[in-house]
Amino acid sequence: MKAAALLFIISVHLVSGGSHSLQYFYTGVTRGINFPEFTDVGLVDGQPFVYYDSNTRQMIPKVDWIKNNEGPDYWNSETQNLQREEANFKVEIGTLMQRFNHSSGIHTFQRMCGCEWDDETGATDGYEQFGYDGADFISLDLKSTSYVAPVKEALITKQKWDGAEAERRKNYLTQTCLDWLKKYVQYGKISLKRKVPPQVSLLQTDPSSPVVCHATGFYTDKVMISWQKDGQDLYEDVDVGETLPNHDGTFQKRAELKVPPDERKKNKFTCVVEHKSGDPIHMILTKEKIRTNSAGNNVLFIIAGLVVAALVLITVVVGVVMVVKRRSDYEKARTSPTASVCSDTGSDGSGHLLSLWSHRTTDPVLHRSQKIH
Incomplete structure (x- = not known):
């Protein structure tokens, strides 16, 4: 497969x-x-x-x-x-x-x-x-x-x-x-115009692994997560993930800081989370703020969160x-209309393949079968 x-x-x-x-x-x-x-x-x-x-x-x-x-x-x-x-x-x-x-x-x-x-x-x-x-x-x-x-x-x-x-x-x-x-x-x-602020945590599986800045529970889905080094935006050694849906209609996102432990000790690193629900959240990286397995805070939940998000994609968001x-x-793909909104009827007489549009009576959607061959 x-x-x-x-x-x-x-x-x-x-x-x-x-x-x-x-x-x-x-x-x-x-x-x-x-x-x-x-x-x-x-x-x-x-x-x-x-x-x-x-x-x-x-x-x-x-x-x-x-x-x-x-x-x-x-x-x-x-x-x-x-x-x-x-x-x-x-x-x-x-x-x-x-x-x-x-x-x-x-x-x-x-x-x-x-x-x-x-x-x-x-x-x-x-x-x-x-x-x-x-x-x-x-x-x-x-x-x-x-x-x-x-x-x-x-x-x-x-x-x-x-x-x-x-x-x-x-x-x-x-x-x-x-x-x-x-x-x-x-x-x-x-519902659509509500604003729910993110909850921000610093997570790490072990002392030598990347530090993850994890924001979750926010709505709307528009959020920016970045890392700063000594007050300056950091672009290298940073991996920002996709925004993913939670099961309750809110969203989550993460940004990994991939710098060695000794560099983290020598410099001041800050995770900045910006969301329209309020002022930016600045989370300064300190040993005390990091939640790790060794500290009794099983950071595996972030992995579970991603798995849940994947399941949400397959079940809640329907896979x-x-x-x-x-x-x-691709020039930033946009979004699209209701379930069958993108389809419309009428056959081009050419068979199928992309024959995706069927006719709706509940709305003026064009539901015609676009056929690829």
Whole structure:
């Protein structure tokens, strides 16, 4: 089994100021592992709010604000759309396996799409990307209104989608998606606009290992963690991790300081955590503040925390596979709309592969099956 096919990672996109995001993540997996063959999760401002998988075959709410504001028609329609998506994904994986000359093994096919809106500046953005086995397959460039094919296997899809299809998708991402995002933000305004400060700890497995500055329990997900040496920002010997979701809807993040013990004794190191909930937190590195195994404070919980976060990705966040590179590698990928928001119906008559859009009646989402071959 390929590692790429089994590496399930979510990178929650951070928004700042008055920014809001709506994103959808679809994941198809071939049989052979204990994981649903198809999952879909929708997030608003990084918070999962709807979920579907091929085991339950039902779109379900993950937060009260969507449950209390949408009725049976919405959930029935979403469920029907995603059942069609589930069938499409199974075909798409088969098509991609043929394109890449894969006759067996564990493989994944993912799609992520969404939009952003800054309620302070009015700025908007959107994106749509597809991946196979953990690597980019094809993506929509909103500026040129054309698809980008980073691998030769995607060229046939690019040729088919450029033109009317790209224009239609751009219109959806820059209009319809934003309408639904604003609607959802209104639904969940109390929850989504809350500010919870981070709890900061300095952790270490043993005296010779890196010191971890761990911030957890904060909301929103926008946070900055940095290390300073004698009052100056330190960039070398620092490893900043991804922002990960906790089971309760808050987030966690860590930054490792990888300097030798003797250097830590000779200089003053400070972890700085910045979050919109209040003033920056400065945690000066001292022996007394470090929580270690030897001190009776089992630092393994940070590892457990990461495992929990991984489980959150697979269970709470529904194990969605983010297949594209980090935002910095692809002009900072944005977020996307409700569970089936990124899909729309109508067939191009070309078969499947990326036939992901089914028609919804509960919202003006374009649910047409985009077909790769």
